[in-house]
Amino acid sequence: MKSEYLQKFNGAQNLKGVRFGGDLATPSDDFLLIERIDEEEIKTKGGLIIAKAPDSHRMSDTDSLRAHMGFIVWAGENVRKDPRFKPGTIILLNEYSVRWYTTFPGLPAYTEKKLGLTLSTEIKMSFESVEAFNEFSALLGS
Numbered sequence: 835m836k837s838e839y840l841q842k843f844n845g846a847q848n849l850k851g852v853r854f855g856g857d858l859a860t861p862s863d864d865f866l867l868i869e870r871i872d873e874e875e876i877k878t879k880g881g882l883i884i885a886k887a888p889d890s891h892r893m894s895d896t897d898s899l900r901a902h903m904g905f906i907v908w909a910g911e912n913v914r915k916d917p918r919f920k921p922g923t924i925i926l927l928n929e930y931s932v933r934w935y936t937t938f939p940g941l942p943a944y945t946e947k948k949l950g951l952t953l954s955t956e957i958k959m960s961f962e963s964v965e966a967f968n969e970f971s972a973l974l975g976s
Contacts, residue, residue, distance in 0.1 A: 865910040
């Protein structure tokens with residue numbers, strides 16, 4: 835499990851004149867830029883693959899929410915000092931809490947819906963490293 839965009843954004847948080855998060859009507863710096871981890875990448879050391887349930891197994895749209903895993907790529911100013919939201923942290927969030935980008939300026943080889951924007955309050959669980967995630971997964975799989 836490796837981030838494709840983390841290195842590209844590394845150091846960008848300290849650039850002068852680059853603002854992250856919010857819009858003209860409601861400026862906010864509680865946003866996080868998230869890189870989606872493809873489901874086939876989510877495999878534990880023990881071989882356990884964490885995948886979503888197919889749509890056919892859902893009773894209705896309100897029956898359940900799918901969980902998505904991702905890397906934090908960039909943190910807004912209000913959450914940047916919080917250790918739970920540092921770039922590279924692996925997070926768990928629900929499927930409706932992220933606005934995924936179809937294009938991304940400055941990234942000509944961007945993969946559609948790979949990066950998205952979410953509020954820090956939408957993060958349901960975080961792991962400091964791939965190793966921490968693997969340890970947690972191993973406990974669930976044992």
